Amino acid sequence: MKFVCVDGVPRYRDLAATFAATMLQPHGHDLDWYEEAAPDADRFAELAAGADGLLLYGLRGRFPAEVLDRCPTIKIVGYLGTGVARAVDVPAVRSRGVAVCNVPDYASDSVAELTIALLLAVARRLTEGDRTVRAGEWARRPGRQLIGKQLGVVGAGPIAAKVISRARGLGMRPVCWTRRPTPERAAALGVEFVELPALFAESDVVSLHLSHTPATDGLISAQLLGMLKPDAIFVNTARAELVDTAALYDLLRREAIFGAGLDVFDPEPPDLSALPLDANLVLAPHAASVTAETFGVALRIGIENLRAFAAGELVNEVTE
Incomplete structure (x- = not known):
């Protein structure tokens, strides 16, 4: 399966590549990593074309759910955080038959x-x-x-x-x-x-x-x-x-x-x-979970969510 992160952060690029190489690629899956701060729906759909799932950093803009109408291959949206509703309209995504998962208890x-x-x-x-x-x-x-x-x-x-x-x-x-x-x-x-x-x-x-x-x-x-x-x-x-x-x-x-x-x-x-x-x-600037240690944990769990989905298992699902 092909997974895409559109709104990645440069300082985590190498870590994401390492996790993808060890957790996804041995199973025939891959992660495309882009670093666009808040792309509009057109640009998001362009980068996500052909993807089976999305990995959202989610702190620099709200995910445009209409992207899913233009990218019908997407079947899962993974959010790198706990409060997914802040960045994703969960009912709108699920109404399109797309699963949503998050990263609970990472920070x-x-x-x-x-x-x-x-x-x-x-x-x-x-x-x-x-x-x-x-x-x-x-x-x-x-x-x-x-x-x-x-x-x-x-x-x-x-x-x-x-x-x-x-x-x-x-x-x-x-x-x-x-x-x-x-x-x-x-x-x-x-x-x-x-x-x-x-x-x-x-x-x-x-x-x-x-x-x-x-x-x-x-x-x-x-x-x-x-x-x-x-x-x-x-x-x-x-x-x-x-x-x-x-x-x-x-x-x-x-x-x-x-x-x-x-x-x-x-x-x-x-x-x-x-x-x-x-x-x-x-x-404080919404910094409670922002430490050098926590994002690596979130990224690892987020990618593991995608690997599990590709294997037919849905973990850390969000329904509301």
């Missing part, structure tokens, strides 16, 4: 580390202090200790589990909410499952670790955000679409919560005029 450690980094930066006002010292000033505003504080984790997947583990190392007390609570999951995480209103009202820190789906879109409503304590910290390294961001920004502008750490926005890059930049707000 749990990296995302958990940045979550804790954002939490610490907000709690101790690190970016504010950095700006103050660079400006030749010596103004110190009180931060917050985390030891003994309650961490409310929204979600109970692999990233949430690693955040919970690291938070315990800081002396925090984690609780958790999930759409699928069971005694077995609670025991595995070592946490109590609570309802969302209680989690928001009682936690000193709330951190989001959910995928964005139609069921979770806007889940973190203005009502829930309004339950946060005046000295609470809010962290989001999941997806901005989970949250009523206007309500969150309003809380920050009014200093109705202590602060927030955000790695995700809608749109991306964000509209700076909409952000409460004078608040205790620490920002």
